[in-house]
Amino acid sequence: MESLHSQLGGLQYDDAPESAAIAKIQSDYGLFINGKFTSPKDHKSFFTTNPATEEKLAKISQADAKDVDAAVLAAKRAYEKVWSKTSGPERAKYLYRIARLIQERSRELAVTETLDNGKPIRETRDIDIPLAAAHFFYYAGWADKLSYAGFGPDPQPLGVAGQIIPWNFPLLMAAWKLAPALAAGNTCVLKPAETTPLTALLLAEILQQAELPDGVVNIITGDGSTGAALVDHPDVNKIAFTGSTGVGRLIQQRIAGSGKHLTLELGGKGANIVFEDAPLDEMVEGIIDGIFFNQGHVCCAGSRLLVQESIADDVLRRLMRRVEQLRVGDPMDKNTDVGAINSAEQLARISELTATGEQEGATRLTSTCVLPSKGYWFAPTVFTNVSQSHRIAREEIFGPVLSMLTFRTPEEAVQKANNTNYGLACGVWSEKGSRTLWVAERLRAGVIWANTYNKFDPTSPFGGVRESGFGREGGRQGLEAYLNV
Amino acid sequence: MSDNRLEVRKTYKLLVNGAFPRSESGRTYEVVDAEGKFIANVAQASRKDLREAVVAARAAQAKWWSQSAYNRGQVIYRLAEMAESRHNEIAEAVEICEGVKAKEARKSVSRGIDRMVWYAGWTDKIAQVFGGANPVAGPYFNFSLPVPSGVVAAIAHPTHSFEGLVDVTFGAIAAGNSVILLASTERPLPAALLGEMSAVSDFPGGVLNILTGRVEELAPVMASHEDIDGLDIGNVSSSEHVDLISSAAGSIKRVFEDSGIDEATAVRRMRTFIETSTVWHTKGQ
Numbered sequence: 001m002e003s004l005h006s007q008l009g010g011l012q013y014d015d016a017p018e019s020a021a022i023a024k025i026q027s028d029y030g031l032f033i034n035g036k037f038t039s040p041k042d043h044k045s046f047f048t049t050n051p052a053t054e055e056k057l058a059k060i061s062q063a064d065a066k067d068v069d070a071a072v073l074a075a076k077r078a079y080e081k082v083w084s085k086t087s088g089p090e091r092a093k094y095l096y097r098i099a100r101l102i103q104e105r106s107r108e109l110a111v112t113e114t115l116d117n118g119k120p121i122r123e124t125r126d127i128d129i130p131l132a133a134a135h136f137f138y139y140a141g142w143a144d145k146l147s148y149a150g151f152g153p154d155p156q157p158l159g160v161a162g163q164i165i166p167w168n169f170p171l172l173m174a175a176w177k178l179a180p181a182l183a184a185g186n187t188c189v190l191k192p193a194e195t196t197p198l199t200a201l202l203l204a205e206i207l208q209q210a211e212l213p214d215g216v217v218n219i220i221t222g223d224g225s226t227g228a229a230l231v232d233h234p235d236v237n238k239i240a241f242t243g244s245t246g247v248g249r250l251i252q253q254r255i256a257g258s259g260k261h262l263t264l265e266l267g268g269k270g271a272n273i274v275f276e277d278a279p280l281d282e283m284v285e286g287i288i289d290g291i292f293f294n295q296g297h298v299c300c301a302g303s304r305l306l307v308q309e310s311i312a313d314d315v316l317r318r319l320m321r322r323v324e325q326l327r328v329g330d331p332m333d334k335n336t337d338v339g340a341i342n343s344a345e346q347l348a349r350i351s352e353l354t355a356t357g358e359q360e361g362a363t364r365l366t367s368t369c370v371l372p373s374k375g376y377w378f379a380p381t382v383f384t385n386v387s388q389s390h391r392i393a394r395e396e397i398f399g400p401v402l403s404m405l406t407f408r409t410p411e412e413a414v415q416k417a418n419n420t421n422y423g424l425a426c427g428v429w430s431e432k433g434s435r436t437l438w439v440a441e442r443l444r445a446g447v448i449w450a451n452t453y454n455k456f457d458p459t460s461p462f463g464g465v466r467e468s469g470f471g472r473e474g475g476r477q478g479l480e481a482y483l484n485v
Numbered sequence: 486m487s488d489n490r491l492e493v494r495k496t497y498k499l500l501v502n503g504a505f506p507r508s509e510s511g512r513t514y515e516v517v518d519a520e521g522k523f524i525a526n527v528a529q530a531s532r533k534d535l536r537e538a539v540v541a542a543r544a545a546q547a548k549w550w551s552q553s554a555y556n557r558g559q560v561i562y563r564l565a566e567m568a569e570s571r572h573n574e575i576a577e578a579v580e581i582c583e584g585v586k587a588k589e590a591r592k593s594v595s596r597g598i599d600r601m602v603w604y605a606g607w608t609d610k611i612a613q614v615f616g617g618a619n620p621v622a623g624p625y626f627n628f629s630l631p632v633p634s635g636v637v638a639a640i641a642h643p644t645h646s647f648e649g650l651v652d653v654t655f656g657a658i659a660a661g662n663s664v665i666l667l668a669s670t671e672r673p674l675p676a677a678l679l680g681e682m683s684a685v686s687d688f689p690g691g692v693l694n695i696l697t698g699r700v701e702e703l704a705p706v707m708a709s710h711e712d713i714d715g716l717d718i719g720n721v722s723s724s725e726h727v728d729l730i731s732s733a734a735g736s737i738k739r740v741f742e743d744s745g746i747d748e749a750t751a752v753r754r755m756r757t758f759i760e761t762s763t764v765w766h767t768k769g770q
């Protein structure tokens with residue numbers, strides 16, 4: 001068995017590149033306001049680049065306060081004149097249309113996402129895009145059943161939702177924000193992340209194809225100043241933000257006393273807890289998925305590995321063998337496991353924090369994979385000899401860097417897992433169901449994966465406790481964020 | 486009882502961790518009735534008293550939540566029983582503090598006690614009403630469980646001295662949180678009675694802590710304290726909300742801003758201090 005494994009590990013793969021041509025990226029993009037794209041000539045602009053090659057992909061418009069104002073007013077008008085008068089069943093049908101259009105254009109969306117974000121095509125094709133479609137399909141069905149959602153007989157929308165999303169799952173986060181908001185009867189102004197605007201702009205085209213009424217969704221690109229203008233706008237009734245805890249805190253402060261509703265989906269430092277009776281092969285795959293999925297650019301990443309002391313050496317050996325097998329490189333190659341880091345800025349942050357890990361005395365183990373010469377890359381890295389006070393055990397790195405710690409008893413595992421201000425997600429690996437439930441009950445986290453990790457589904461509420469934010473996305477609970485209940 | 490008998494007065498102290506200490510600061514302030522007549526020198530809690538209450542509340546919350554929902558319901562119901570048997574006493578305190586007619590005071594206390602019973606019934610319904618199974622597309626059993634935020638700090642209504650306490654206290658407690666309640670500065674007597682009754686109602690010490698003192702002194706400390714998870718400022722003047730929320734954002738607290746004592750507001754308040762925790766478990770042979 002061992003020799004078969006090493007034989008498989010030694011197999012060479014031919015290149016299996018996806019074609020970039022299907023993406024049909026334009027040279028420049030305007031803002032999507034009131035159902036139409038503005039002329040790029042009317043705006044300052046910036047480039048979005050392919051982080052795997054550092055090549056410019058397209059020129060993107062920078063929305064200023066005036067543009068934000070136009071987008072919010074369009075949303076407000078659409079809310080008052082059209083969307084609040086559109087019946088639940090009709091809203092549902094628009095959302096079903098959008099879900100179907102995403103499915104129809106899924107390959108184009110997947111390729112565009114991979115080019116713009118740097119994540120492997122295998123992930124955009126199998127996870128990001130199908131899940132985005134599924135979210136619209138799921139919430140479509142809620143639009144005409146809101147009175148059964150558990151928030152009273154006649155729950156009402158909030159009005160205009162300002163939605164700010166991150167760069168790690170660009171289209172998926174847009175779907176997580178837009179689908180429940182529209183189902184609940186709100187209109188939206190969505191601001192995609194500065195480094196990954198392309199699939200949101202493609203989604204704008206899809207909304208046109210769906211003939212969604214003008215102004216119901218407006219998509220404005222830009223940097224942090226665009227987001228700040230949206231947060232500050234007096235006609236916005238609701239802010240939904242996904243991003244760092246630092247920015248989330250600023251937003252909560254900024255809208256204090258304004259009466260705006262707020263949900264925050266912020267950072268994390270998830271613990272993946274491995275007991276000695278864990279199913280070994282699944283567990284190794286789960287640890288890998290937990291931290292190297294999407295280059296570790298995942299707020300719920302299992303970035304702290306807590307292993308029961310009795311099996312720590314064995315787990316580390318198995319883990320490092322698997323890390324060596326990860327294929328790091330061209331995101332457009334269908335065999336790639338780990339793609340490019342999204343930006344030079346993020347790469348600098350990952351490099352800085354990992355350097356701190358070594359300085360503080362942790363032992364660094366890094367994959368010997370060969371990294372491409374152009375683009376932003378970081379080899380999968382595991383730290384051992386990590387103590388709870390180390391920065392790499394406390395701060396969100398948001399990259400392919402795992403910190404391994406050990407524990408002896410379930411009580412100690414729970415204590416260490418909860419020793420963080422965050423509380424987004426945790427994993428528990430054990431074949432003993434009663435122990436898993438005992439641990440799950442004591443973990444302070446919004447999502448707990450038992451014998452799996454990083455699974456998402458539109459029916460399953462996602463979101464954090466403590467400094468990982470408040471409010472849920474997904475499920476019946478996800479509607480609450482967009483209803484006046 | 487002879488009319489000329491000298492009354493035995495009560496010393497009003499704090500409730501922290503199941504005990505009744507004076508303020509560590511040694512400070513008191515004078516509380517008067519609706520006519521301005523002296524009632525008592527009440528403990529004026531300090532920041533340090535608050536910090537000690539937080540430590541107690543944090544430890545008690547785990548104990549409280551580890552009890553069965555059935556059991557927690559019975560403990561809250563037990564408190565309603567205690568309150569019912571002291572109905573006259575509470576009503577008298579309300580009458581003295583608020584300067585309302587006796588009949589009105591009794592009605593208000595009745596409503597408050599009935600609302601306690603309502604909360605007692607919530608403890609074992611929350612998981613079913615707000616949680617449930619999620620039909621994910623994959624070989625997983627997935628369920629969402631409402632869990633408490635943790636430690637909630639609440640400020641009592643300045644005038645509804647008893648009735649207004651019940652919602653800000655028991656919404657959070659029924660959901661499994663522990664509470665630090667800051668009593669009305671001017672009308673703290675009914676809160677003190679609530680504290681005494683809770684001490685004989687099988688609450689683990691520290692689940693309900695009651696401080697008396699100045700809102701302007703203690704509310705900002707509640708807002709900035711990093712080990713408080715939720716903050717109910719519905720009863721604080723709205724002009725203070727901006728500063729309190731800005732400060733609460735330091736640790737991303739859940740903040741409740743409404744003061745209504747209707748049922749819909751009560752449910753909303755309860756939901757504010759409930760988190761949804763979702764567990765995925767693999768299915769297989």
